[in-house]
Amino acid sequence: MKTVISYPLSVIRYLIMSKITNEVEVEKGYSNKQTAEKLRRLAEAIEQGKAFEIQVSGQRIYVPADAQIDFEYEREDDIHELEVEIKWKSR
16 A cells, blocks of 8 residues: 655645755745734734744744844735735845
């Protein structure tokens, strides 16, 4: 009997992109409650000048205290998108 292991598309995309290039892209939607908890922890870290750690779709991400934070708004026809973009350089 064959054993079949199924991985989420986000994991497969991460594995492929990290092997081919130095690029990684992970995206996952959360419930309103989970989103509020993550944003609350982020806001507290920003206010306290501390680093922030978050897990997105199984990928653990460490955000330094001096990361740049931007808000980005896009609209295409009747679709609106607001992104909180956090950028930093690897050390």
